[in-house]
Amino acid sequence: LHWERQIRSSAAVRREDGIAVLVTGAAGFVGTHVSLALRRRGDGVVGLDNFNAYYDPSLKKARKALLASHGVFVVEGDVNDARLLAKLFDTVPFTHVMHLAAQAGVRYAIENPASYVHSNVAGLVTLLEACKSADPQPSVVWASSSSVYGLNDKVPFSELDGTDRPASLYAATKKAGEEITHCYNHIYGLSITGLRFFTVYGPWGRPDMAYFSFTRNILQGKPITVFRGRDGTDLARDFTYIDDVVKGCIAALDTAEASTGSGGRKRSPAQYRIYNLGNTSPVTVPALVGILERHLKVKAKKNVVEMPGNGDVPFTHANISLARAELGYKPTTNLETGLKKFVKWYLSYYGYSRRVGSKS
Numbered sequence: 001l002h003w004e005r006q007i008r009s010s011a012a013v014r015r016e017d018g019i020a021v022l023v024t025g026a027a028g029f030v031g032t033h034v035s036l037a038l039r040r041r042g043d044g045v046v047g048l049d050n051f052n053a054y055y056d057p058s059l060k061k062a063r064k065a066l067l068a069s070h071g072v073f074v075v076e077g078d079v080n081d082a083r084l085l086a087k088l089f090d091t092v093p094f095t096h097v098m099h100l101a102a103q104a105g106v107r108y109a110i111e112n113p114a115s116y117v118h119s120n121v122a123g124l125v126t127l128l129e130a131c132k133s134a135d136p137q138p139s140v141v142w143a144s145s146s147s148v149y150g151l152n153d154k155v156p157f158s159e160l161d162g163t164d165r166p167a168s169l170y171a172a173t174k175k176a177g178e179e180i181t182h183c184y185n186h187i188y189g190l191s192i193t194g195l196r197f198f199t200v201y202g203p204w205g206r207p208d209m210a211y212f213s214f215t216r217n218i219l220q221g222k223p224i225t226v227f228r229g230r231d232g233t234d235l236a237r238d239f240t241y242i243d244d245v246v247k248g249c250i251a252a253l254d255t256a257e258a259s260t261g262s263g264g265r266k267r268s269p270a271q272y273r274i275y276n277l278g279n280t281s282p283v284t285v286p287a288l289v290g291i292l293e294r295h296l297k298v299k300a301k302k303n304v305v306e307m308p309g310n311g312d313v314p315f316t317h318a319n320i321s322l323a324r325a326e327l328g329y330k331p332t333t334n335l336e337t338g339l340k341k342f343v344k345w346y347l348s349y350y351g352y353s354r355r356v357g358s359k360s
């Protein structure tokens, strides 16, 4: 197989003493950054991604090329493909799996609910089955989401709060993921760490997210749609900069205890943890637009409309004390600084000249 040869000859996995990580969703936004960070410190990394067309496939190809230039090879395949996973685990004795592949986005579930079940539920089970049978059994760190807090209105959101009021199918599949991973921890001794990301943004980000599509529309002189809550309040998000999230992911990999199962059976209790990875300082959507206008030096044409009730929640706000205490997680980038870095990347990636607003 083409990828088997690639992986075997890849410098990125020829590490004898360190950790070897399978990063699923490696051509995605977070996956690219995590893979690069692991590679930079010399860990073994192999990526897996199905390059689906949920958003601009050329952006995923560009991320793949960036990873390749750092020696990280991304196998093209689906996490729901059991045979492919078995081959991957046969080829490399992964010590860790960083599972980031998922159907992301809350609104797309109205259009394509099956894709959420395929990747976030069935795909997760297929992956955990492969992990359970692998020798050695890897420790699993995976992306859950702040969306599991759903309509919870007790802020800031703590891991001790209830998560039984999801507002979208996306949230429901992430919540299901938390319960599914718990079973695999309990029965098979897999070490599991779930990370609830809060609206991650930054360079190489996702075009379906508001900060990204607002930037595109503002630069093209097109209107942007800003949702307002039913009671007239502004929506707010605990925007978290990608570098902070990457540090949290790596700390979770480093503090993950080894799985305790073997040959599909459990020997002793293995770790099961869930952490919020947020920023603890929510910003309203109009304030986000204000920052973008300043960085882009262009005024936005805003259409303010009532939130249509297709999956969004009014606000998110993370309590991060648990991640701070157990992972040493400490976000350091505020939205102003983080968006500056995003805008700089956006202008250069899409070929805008330094005079903002004009294509070079």
Ligand code: NAD
Binding pocket: 024, 025, 026, 027, 028, 029, 030, 031, 048, 049, 050, 051, 052, 060, 077, 078, 079, 080, 099, 100, 101, 102, 103, 104, 105, 118, 119, 123, 143, 144, 145, 146, 196, 197, 198, 199, 200, 201, 206
């Ligand atoms: P992304 O869409 O950029 O990355 C996900 C990647 O997974 C994509 O490249 C996609 O092609 C791939 N993928 C999807 N289904 C797959 C499948 N069945 N098999 C193989 N590959 C598949 O999203 P992201 O923002 O990088 O998110 C990474 C993870 O973090 C996801 O699990 C997402 O749900 C979660 N998350 C993200 C945010 C955020 O704000 N970015 C917030 C909360 C949770």
